[in-house]
Amino acid sequence: MYQDIAPHIYDNHYHPCPPSAGDIILGYEDNQILMKEDGTFLHYEECRREHSFQYLFAIDQIHFYLSDLSEEDAMQKVSYRAMRTYEPSDLAFAAVTGWQLYQWYRDQKYCGKCGEEMHPDTAERAMRCPKCGNLVYPKIMPAVIVGIRNEKGQILLTKYANRPYTKFALVAGFAEIGETIEETVKREVKEETDLDVTDLTFYKSQPWSFSSTLLFGFWAHADSHQPIIMDDGELKEAGWYDRDVNVDNLDQASLTAEMIRMYKKGRD
Numbered sequence: 001m002y003q004d005i006a007p008h009i010y011d012n013h014y015h016p017c018p019p020s021a022g023d024i025i026l027g028y029e030d031n032q033i034l035m036k037e038d039g040t041f042l043h044y045e046e047c048r049r050e051h052s053f054q055y056l057f058a059i060d061q062i063h064f065y066l067s068d069l070s071e072e073d074a075m076q077k078v079s080y081r082a083m084r085t086y087e088p089s090d091l092a093f094a095a096v097t098g099w100q101l102y103q104w105y106r107d108q109k110y111c112g113k114c115g116e117e118m119h120p121d122t123a124e125r126a127m128r129c130p131k132c133g134n135l136v137y138p139k140i141m142p143a144v145i146v147g148i149r150n151e152k153g154q155i156l157l158t159k160y161a162n163r164p165y166t167k168f169a170l171v172a173g174f175a176e177i178g179e180t181i182e183e184t185v186k187r188e189v190k191e192e193t194d195l196d197v198t199d200l201t202f203y204k205s206q207p208w209s210f211s212s213t214l215l216f217g218f219w220a221h222a223d224s225h226q227p228i229i230m231d232d233g234e235l236k237e238a239g240w241y242d243r244d245v246n247v248d249n250l251d252q253a254s255l256t257a258e259m260i261r262m263y264k265k266g267r268d
């Protein structure tokens with residue numbers, strides 16, 4: 001999955017320090033990442049303009065910073081989605097994680113409580129209001145991915161309606177306020193397919209910065225005699241498939257793809 005960057009080590013301790021040679025400067029414009037024309041990332045020593053730098057995180061000994069690179073020469077814009085397949089994968093992970101933080105910093109300019117301009121806190125990865133003391137932390141939305149099997153050993157695969165992602169997927173959805181993550185699983189499956197699921201087992205989690213999400217992957221059981229009634233607003237396809245189902249071009253990035261792959265290998 002895209003966060004599996006070993007032997008590299010992601011260090012998200014917040015210890016702001018000034019950039020130095022070799023550090024990477026990440027710049028964004030909405031859904032675009034600013035990269036050099038050769039498709040690589042800008043290093044600190046390559047900056048030609050004056051910038052302010054917001055410390056983000058480190059991978060191994062390299063520190064990553066957020067900056068406004070719109071004035072830098074010879075940069076190209078690349079969609080954040082391209083990072084699903086970009087190599088090296090540790091830099092793809094850094095670019096998407098940085099994009100989540102970019103959006104969050106961009107959207108926290110003013111205090112939601114009193115309207116004053118917010119500033120990055122010096123001790124934590126947070127924005128602080130100098131007037132009323134309001135402290136705002138990065139937005140991470142919990143969500144579930146559910147691999148549902150029936151008594152025949154089949155899996156429930158879906159396709160989204162009205163989304164750019166057109167491949168097979170699993171039932172998925174965001175947690176709502178006041179529910180456990182297990183209740184999220186049951187509610188989302190019920191809403192999207194009308195199935196009742198039992199025997200939930202947690203598989204793995206995944207930080208999914210493409211949607212500011214922390215994903216929780218679960219396996220669950222549903223009786224195949226229940227009729228599938230699709231939520232047409234969410235899905236255009238939902239049905240039971242055998243292990244030999246043809247799932248073309250599953251990516252290496254997502255928890256969904258890994259769970260479908262595990263099922264196909266009989267390792268679910």
Ligand SMILES: [Zn+2]
Nearest residue numbers: 111114129132
């Ligand atoms: Zn305030």
